[in-house]
Amino acid sequence: MNEDNVIEVESLTKRFGKFTAVDAVSFAVRRGEIFGFLGPNGAGKSTTIRMLCGLLGSSAGTARVGGFDINREPEQVRQQLGYMSQRFSLYKDLTATENLTFFGGMYGLDGAPLKERAAAVVALTGLGGVEKQLAGTLSGALQQRLALACAILHEPAILFLDEPTSGVDPIARRMFWALIHDLSGRGVTVLVTTHFMDEAEFCSRIGFINAGRLIALDSPAALKRGAVAEELFEADPRTLHGAADKAAAIEGVAACAYFGTRLHLFCRPGAFTEETLAAALAAHGVVVREVKRVAPTLEDVFVRLAQKKD
Numbered sequence: 001m002n003e004d005n006v007i008e009v010e011s012l013t014k015r016f017g018k019f020t021a022v023d024a025v026s027f028a029v030r031r032g033e034i035f036g037f038l039g040p041n042g043a044g045k046s047t048t049i050r051m052l053c054g055l056l057g058s059s060a061g062t063a064r065v066g067g068f069d070i071n072r073e074p075e076q077v078r079q080q081l082g083y084m085s086q087r088f089s090l091y092k093d094l095t096a097t098e099n100l101t102f103f104g105g106m107y108g109l110d111g112a113p114l115k116e117r118a119a120a121v122v123a124l125t126g127l128g129g130v131e132k133q134l135a136g137t138l139s140g141a142l143q144q145r146l147a148l149a150c151a152i153l154h155e156p157a158i159l160f161l162d163e164p165t166s167g168v169d170p171i172a173r174r175m176f177w178a179l180i181h182d183l184s185g186r187g188v189t190v191l192v193t194t195h196f197m198d199e200a201e202f203c204s205r206i207g208f209i210n211a212g213r214l215i216a217l218d219s220p221a222a223l224k225r226g227a228v229a230e231e232l233f234e235a236d237p238r239t240l241h242g243a244a245d246k247a248a249a250i251e252g253v254a255a256c257a258y259f260g261t262r263l264h265l266f267c268r269p270g271a272f273t274e275e276t277l278a279a280a281l282a283a284h285g286v287v288v289r290e291v292k293r294v295a296p297t298l299e300d301v302f303v304r305l306a307q308k309k310d
């Protein structure tokens, strides 16, 4: 194993009956890295994370997490990581402090060390003042921070966060990401799944998974430069309804997707100029005010990769 790699995944596969949820996924994550896991619902992100947490055995392939084999040493794997599951697994009828005590107990923390660590994570996550409140009565943002506090109580070197910010408002999301960066700065390795493109931009690298397969793996900047083979044009149609389907039927247009009130057209390289594309659109019944060449955003990359079947 490469010394710098905290997570090494090799042809990791999970089958449920005949269905392959995770299909020969391989990647590595370096110490202190924030690795983003992106992909549509059902792509296999949570299943991969559950295997990497030593909670679910793999059907084939393997992974080492912090030097331990997920199938042969799941207990050692679990001891050194923190896991925030997709639905924060807090006990709603326990107070914030009682939740911390419970999760601390699972990691063998009690007495003075537990008190010390609980105080530290309460301070770090800004939970001061709500310690005696029932978790179920806390706002979504505070529940999220409590779930993170529980996950980092035992000072794990590796943190798995599965959609930690879904259902949380933008200000709370920013605060949460400031925390993630802080942890990463202290050498904690973070693997996080998200559907928010602004959050994906905060990751050092992104793995894009679709239908169980890892189909792109690079930094956000490199993905924007190279993950989409086509040229991207943005058009501003007078009538939006049905425009994407009509545009997608044009020879040379590989794919078309709505982008707010505009269309993003992925075109075969060299097939069009702004003028000839506007003319082709008009000929197919899509009247546009303007067509211009644009650079793909991370969202464009996501949308285009999610459309590709293989």
Ligand SMILES: Nc1ncnc2c1ncn2[C@@H]1O[C@H](COP(=O)(O)OP(=O)(O)O)[C@@H](O)[C@H]1O
Pocket (backbone or CB within 6 Å): 016, 021, 039, 040, 041, 042, 043, 044, 045, 046, 047, 048
């Ligand atoms: N225990 C299970 N039994 C059968 N199918 C499952 C099980 N867990 C997940 N799946 C299926 O595996 C696929 C991947 O699920 P998941 O990893 O949760 O995707 P994601 O987190 O990317 O949305 C989905 O089609 C899901 O229905």
Ligand SMILES: [Mg+2]
Pocket (backbone or CB within 6 Å): 045, 046, 047, 086, 162
């Ligand atoms: Mg999931």
